[in-house]
Amino acid sequence: MSVHEKMNSETKQAIKHALISQIEMVGFERVTVKELALTAKINRGTFYLHYTDKFAVMEDIQQELLHHLAECVQKIRLLDATHTIQAGQLYPPFVEVIHYIKEQATFFRVLLGEQGSPVFSIGVKNIFSEQILQNLIMIQADKLDMEFSKYLRAFISSAVLGVIQEWLANGNEQLSVEKLSMIHFRLMKFLGEMWSYN
Incomplete structure (x- = not known):
């Protein structure tokens, strides 16, 4: 470079x-290019060399985060995850997902929070649900009808997103990646035992 x-x-x-700092302080609607430039310690002319407006900045942030998140999530294989969990171990690809979210915690916390972007939340859920769908088709396509698969995807992706939002909202500094991975492991193990019990 x-x-x-x-x-x-x-x-x-x-x-x-x-932009993220300004969203936290005043909300996206009240953010101005003037304040963005001041906060970034640049002049407005420099801002316009890179972006047309605040919406372009928001779009760039979301696309970058979703692209890298998708790269991590694509490594998850439900069958491997199940075997790893049954063996009493953490599942490395999911730990990698949490590591990435931790690295970009401020962005994820704001965009997934009350002042954030509903479009971004949907994007995160879609990444998880798409990967879940592909895994379900590979594992037991013959056993799952389309309607059930749709709701199972929604259930699992919402659950994963809910855990991440809870972690970010309550200060990810207090709960390490490893501890959150262990909580995820316990949740999956608990659900697996509950389903097998029934």
Whole structure:
């Protein structure tokens, strides 16, 4: 990466962080380009070299987060996860997902919170539900009708999103990636035992 590219990248990151900071303080609707530039310590002309408006910044943030999240989630295989959990171990691909969310915790917390973006929440759920669907088709396509599969996807993706939102809302600094992974492991094990009991 050239010096110019590095400076451009750093400026864009400063603008993204400024937007998240402003959303936390005043909400997205009240964010202005003037305040974004001030917060990012750039002038308005520099802002417009990178983005047309605050909506473009928001779109860039969401696309980047969803792209990297999808890359992590695509490594999850439900069958492998089940075997790993049954063996009493944490499932590494899910730990990787949590690691990524932890790295970008401020962005995820704001975008998934009350001041955030419903579109982003739907995007996160879609990433999980799409991967779940592919896994279900591979595992037992002959046993699941389409209607049940649809609701099972919604149930699992909402549950995963709910755990992540709870973690972020309650301060992910107090609960490490490993501890959240262990809670996820216990939840999956608990549900598995409950279903097998019935």
